[in-house]
Amino acid sequence: RYNGKLLGGLLADGFDEAACASRYSSFLYRKISLHKPSSYLISRLRSYEDLHKRCGPNTQSYNKALEQLKSGKKIMGLTDCNYIVWISFSGLGNRILSLASTFLYALLTNRVLLVDQGKDMADLFCEPFPDKSWLLPRDFPLIDQFDSLNQNSPNCHGNMLKNNVINSSAMSKPSYIYLHLVHDYGDHDKLFFCDGDQSFLENVPWLIMKTDNYYVPSLFLIPSFETELRNLFPEKATVFHHLGRYLFHPSNHVWGLITRYYRTYLAKADERIGIQIRIFDSRRGPFKHVMDQILSCTLKEKLLPAVDMQDSVVNPSENAKLKAVLVTSLLSGYSEDLRNMYWEHPTMTGEVVGVYQPSHEEFQQTEKQMHNRKAWAEMYLLSLTDVLVTSAWSTFGYVAQGLGGLRPWILYKTENDTVPDPPCHRAMSMEPCFHAPPFYDCKAKKGIDTGILVPHVRHCEDISWGLKVVDDHDDL
Amino acid sequence: RYNGKLLGGLLADGFDEAACASRYSSFLYRKISLHKPSSYLISRLRSYEDLHKRCGPNTQSYNKALEQLKSGKKIMGLTDCNYIVWISFSGLGNRILSLASTFLYALLTNRVLLVDQGKDMADLFCEPFPDKSWLLPRDFPLIDQFDSLNQNSPNCHGNMLKNNVINSSAMSKPSYIYLHLVHDYGDHDKLFFCDGDQSFLENVPWLIMKTDNYYVPSLFLIPSFETELRNLFPEKATVFHHLGRYLFHPSNHVWGLITRYYRTYLAKADERIGIQIRIFDSRRGPFKHVMDQILSCTLKEKLLPAVDMQDSVVNPSENAKLKAVLVTSLLSGYSEDLRNMYWEHPTMTGEVVGVYQPSHEEFQQTEKQMHNRKAWAEMYLLSLTDVLVTSAWSTFGYVAQGLGGLRPWILYKTENDTVPDPPCHRAMSMEPCFHAPPFYDCKAKKGIDTGILVPHVRHCEDISWGLKVVDDHDDL
Ligand SMILES: Nc1nc2c(ncn2[C@@H]2O[C@H](COP(=O)(O)OP(=O)(O)O)[C@@H](O)[C@H]2O)c(=O)[nH]1
Numbered sequence: 035r036y037n038g039k040l041l042g043g044l045l046a047d048g049f050d051e052a053a054c055a056s057r058y059s060s061f062l063y064r065k066i067s068l069h070k071p072s073s074y075l076i077s078r079l080r081s082y083e084d085l086h087k088r089c090g091p092n093t094q095s096y097n098k099a100l101e102q103l104k105s106g107k108k109i110m111g112l113t114d115c116n117y118i119v120w121i122s123f124s125g126l127g128n129r130i131l132s133l134a135s136t137f138l139y140a141l142l143t144n145r146v147l148l149v150d151q152g153k154d155m156a157d158l159f160c161e162p163f164p165d166k167s168w169l170l171p172r173d174f175p176l177i178d179q180f181d182s183l184n185q186n187s188p189n190c191h192g193n194m195l196k197n198n199v200i201n202s203s204a205m206s207k208p209s210y211i212y213l214h215l216v217h218d219y220g221d222h223d224k225l226f227f228c229d230g231d232q233s234f235l236e237n238v239p240w241l242i243m244k245t246d247n248y249y250v251p252s253l254f255l256i257p258s259f260e261t262e263l264r265n266l267f268p269e270k271a272t273v274f275h276h277l278g279r280y281l282f283h284p285s286n287h288v289w290g291l292i293t294r295y296y297r298t299y300l301a302k303a304d305e306r307i308g309i310q311i312r313i314f315d316s317r318r319g320p321f322k323h324v325m326d327q328i329l330s331c332t333l334k335e336k337l338l339p340a341v342d343m344q345d346s347v348v349n350p351s352e353n354a355k356l357k358a359v360l361v362t363s364l365l366s367g368y369s370e371d372l373r374n375m376y377w378e379h380p381t382m383t384g385e386v387v388g389v390y391q392p393s394h395e396e397f398q399q400t401e402k403q404m405h406n407r408k409a410w411a412e413m414y415l416l417s418l419t420d421v422l423v424t425s426a427w428s429t430f431g432y433v434a435q436g437l438g439g440l441r442p443w444i445l446y447k448t449e450n451d452t453v454p455d456p457p458c459h460r461a462m463s464m465e466p467c468f469h470a471p472p473f474y475d476c477k478a479k480k481g482i483d484t485g486i487l488v489p490h491v492r493h494c495e496d497i498s499w500g501l502k503v504v505d506d507h508d509d510l
Numbered sequence: 511r512y513n514g515k516l517l518g519g520l521l522a523d524g525f526d527e528a529a530c531a532s533r534y535s536s537f538l539y540r541k542i543s544l545h546k547p548s549s550y551l552i553s554r555l556r557s558y559e560d561l562h563k564r565c566g567p568n569t570q571s572y573n574k575a576l577e578q579l580k581s582g583k584k585i586m587g588l589t590d591c592n593y594i595v596w597i598s599f600s601g602l603g604n605r606i607l608s609l610a611s612t613f614l615y616a617l618l619t620n621r622v623l624l625v626d627q628g629k630d631m632a633d634l635f636c637e638p639f640p641d642k643s644w645l646l647p648r649d650f651p652l653i654d655q656f657d658s659l660n661q662n663s664p665n666c667h668g669n670m671l672k673n674n675v676i677n678s679s680a681m682s683k684p685s686y687i688y689l690h691l692v693h694d695y696g697d698h699d700k701l702f703f704c705d706g707d708q709s710f711l712e713n714v715p716w717l718i719m720k721t722d723n724y725y726v727p728s729l730f731l732i733p734s735f736e737t738e739l740r741n742l743f744p745e746k747a748t749v750f751h752h753l754g755r756y757l758f759h760p761s762n763h764v765w766g767l768i769t770r771y772y773r774t775y776l777a778k779a780d781e782r783i784g785i786q787i788r789i790f791d792s793r794r795g796p797f798k799h800v801m802d803q804i805l806s807c808t809l810k811e812k813l814l815p816a817v818d819m820q821d822s823v824v825n826p827s828e829n830a831k832l833k834a835v836l837v838t839s840l841l842s843g844y845s846e847d848l849r850n851m852y853w854e855h856p857t858m859t860g861e862v863v864g865v866y867q868p869s870h871e872e873f874q875q876t877e878k879q880m881h882n883r884k885a886w887a888e889m890y891l892l893s894l895t896d897v898l899v900t901s902a903w904s905t906f907g908y909v910a911q912g913l914g915g916l917r918p919w920i921l922y923k924t925e926n927d928t929v930p931d932p933p934c935h936r937a938m939s940m941e942p943c944f945h946a947p948p949f950y951d952c953k954a955k956k957g958i959d960t961g962i963l964v965p966h967v968r969h970c971e972d973i974s975w976g977l978k979v980v981d982d983h984d985d986l
């Protein structure tokens with residue numbers, strides 16, 4: 035029998051419900067996912083939870099590993115527990131995706147994931163693992179260096195490779211290695227995605243990673259992870275869907291924002307349509323060509339009804355469907371135009387269409403508490419819609435589609451201020467796109483198109499050089 | 511048996527429904543009025559309709575009266591039909607109130623009401639009378655002079671009195687008299703409200719009136735109208751309520767705006783609260799003291815629930831009431847603040863509160879078609895709420911309260927940018943306020959406080975020198 039509250043076994047039982055209301059009540063706001071987690075994934079999550087409990091902050095093993103790190107000594111023997119520390123970096127969408135990737139990497143390498151709290155990780159998310167926190171204690175030795183860690187740091191994996199300071203003998207391994215997987219990373223950093231380097235990293239007790247990418251697709255191209263990934267995700271394009279729902283439970287503050295908004299504005303609609311508008315343009319906006327693109331896409335794909343500019347239909351029919359459009363955008367202009375259109379004119383179908391936009395923050399303000407709470411609430415609200423339209427390139431939209439289990443219509447990036455034709459395209463899968471994948475054949479030691487190696491890792495719809503996981507049977 | 515569709519007999523049967531969808535379906539959007547029209551009012555309306563049919567535009571009687579007007583001849587005998595022409599003047603709220611007053615005056619004096627179309631009367635309203643239009647034909651002889659008619663026009667009643675050109679013999683009566691009842695009118699114009707002058711006007715076939723006021727309260731102080739008014743309105747404070755519902759049927763365009771908005775945003779709420787914000791201040795706004803006043807009023811009067819700034823309640827309870835707040839204002843700031851407050855914080859009661867504002871036109875644009883359609887739609891939507899809060903001095907709010915049969919809470923006008931204490935006060939009646947009444951005792955020929963002469967005409971809550979009709983039993 036499917037356990038809705040635990041998302042079919044994805045979630046562990048026994049958490050304190052009051053401390054994190056979202057964990058066990060999210061299912062009340064969603065349809066049951068069409069994608070069931072595999073029993074192998076479930077068992078691996080449970081064993082990860084045991085590992086985390088045994089190795090998490092302030093356990094004996096943690097303290098021991100910390101001692102070793104502090105002493106700076108090279109490693110003499112195997113440690114009890116190995117760790118991967120995720121540095122809080124970049125916009126919230128990027129963080130959620132990179133953290134999910136890093137959790138998968140932790141699963142694949144039997145590491146314990148610890149999360150740098152940054153300014154607001156604890157304010158935004160509940161603890162995902164029972165008993166022990168996933169938050170890196172604030173007295174972690176290297177914590178003050180997180181901001182300055184970069185490609186040129188002495189312990190940076192790529193840098194060490196470049197300078198040939200890596201020796202394959204375990205004797206000379208440093209007590210920690212910094213992994214730089216930020217979008218601007220170099221060829222040496224990208225060797226992280228080679229089997230050889232993975233085996234080198236294997237016994238380094240502390241990995242510290244900074245990344246703003248969803249690098250899961252390239253993990254699928256590392257041969258040593260192949261079997262495990264196939265077992266974890268028999269349905270391949272569900273990685274973020276499952277791991278995202280497993281990891282990211284909105285904190286009570288954010289859950290309040292989500293549930294109040296949902297109940298006030300969305301719950302009573304017959305259908306909910308999400309439109310995520312994120313325009314990467316140095317000019318201010320709103321732009322007419324973007325509005326035209328949204329209208330053209332939603333009309334062409336029949337996501338929203340056409341309006342009758344002649345106003346010939348007077349009364350909405352008695353049992354007309356009510357559609358709620360949830361718009362997220364930094365600007366209010368697009369949703370105002372849409373709202374006005376459906377107010378000023380009747381639809382051809384007799385449906386009535388309400389348009390809602392929770393916030394319009396005008397510009398990205400990564401460091402403001404309420405700003406990020408709202409950003410998170412809005413990604414989550416988008417994930418509760420029935421039909422989703424997203425903007426190309428945006429991780430904000432990827433989070434929504436993944437959590438929602440939605441294969442969105444992607445609004446192509448516009449060029450020269452004109453509406454692309456077609457204006458949008460249905461995504462192949464609900465998986466996020468890896469924006470900065472390596473193009474390297476580790477064995478042949480030469481460049482290669484990594485988007486055509488296997489059927490389940492393809493180039494993205496919205497970024498031609500990006501990679502995303504798709505299902506073998508996905509509608510391509 | 512109460513006939514809902516005809517508003518208890520207020521409306522005549524037999525109109526073409528498609529030409530004016532609002533007329534016979536407004537009852538679907540309203541609770542049944544607590545105030546039934548008197549059978550005498552109903553019979554007078556039916557006989558007015560007969561009169562209008564007999565005397566309306568392009569009838570024989572109309573053409574005859576027109577001939578006389580054109581010839582400019584002094585009147586020799588009684589004419590078939592006498593007319594009062596209402597000039598379209600001022601903001602939409604003012605127009606609706608002055609037109610209702612003028613219709614009542616027409617009823618009291620057995621005149622036929624004809625309505626100057628101005629820029630948009632025909633675009634905004636349906637025809638209220640069967641068979642014959644209430645619109646003054648565009649070829650009406652004096653129509654080009656309407657704009658320039660003023661206190662000093664030769665045929666202006668007050669001016670004639672001032673210059674002593676009025677002679678009580680019927681022989682010397684002009685073929686038309688212009689009545690200037692605009693807020694800036696003078697003492698001689700105000701003699702309109704004296705019995706003597708009414709009997710002088712009696713046989714003038716054409717009265718042309720320009721007014722921006724709801725002058726009904728002063729009609730109640732004219733002795734010769736007393737009996738008729740008592741019979742028409744046994745419940746005195748229902749004059750605008752009944753006449754407004756009788757006269758003002760939104761045109762199909764406007765009805766589309768009303769019904770679509772209502773069904774999309776308001777219909778599913780458990781309770782609807784209207785807040786009409788109209789600030790007469792030369793500075794731009796929004797103002798913090800106004801926002802504070804609104805919050806203070808709605809909280810103190812328990813119209814809206816308080817929020818818990820500590821966020822202690824996490825989940826809205828399952829069967830929490832949904833309240834919809836309809837805000838109208840030229841600016842978007844007030845409703846945004848309110849919407850954010852109820853999004854960011856839970857209510858103490860567990861209720862969820864949605865906040866809606868159809869338009870924010872930024873400034874008054876009396877001449878734009880869509881602007882006035884929206885203004886009319888918004889007044890009407892406010893009238894469909896269950897609880898109404900209005901701004902002092904605004905005829906926009908008076909229209910809403912009168913049509914809705916709502917006794918509003920009036921937000922007092924602020925002074926020195928501080929919140930008044932108390933911030934608002936429940937209105938004595940749903941009647942509009944006459945902003946510029948005369949203070950003259952026609953018999954004693956001296957100044958007098960007209961707000962204390964009879965129990966049912968009192969000074970207004972929001973304008974100390976204004977007059978409004980109240981019921982003898984009204985809660986004072
Ligand atoms: N509330 C809100 N914030 C947004 C929106 N779009 C962008 N932002 C802000 O800008 C940041 C964008 O960074 P990110 O989440 O990584 O998404 P991306 O830049 O679209 O890939 C978000 O975290 C928000 O802080 C939006 O629609 N709503």
Ligand SMILES: Nc1nc2c(ncn2[C@@H]2O[C@H](COP(=O)(O)OP(=O)(O)O)[C@@H](O)[C@H]2O)c(=O)[nH]1
Nearest residue numbers: 601602603604838839840874884885904905906
């Ligand atoms: N749509 C809209 N228009 C408004 C609002 N407040 C004022 N206006 C405009 O300003 C005019 C105000 O004039 P009037 O209706 O006579 O009301 P008053 O000035 O408040 O007595 C309206 O007719 C509208 O054109 C509002 O809340 N919504």
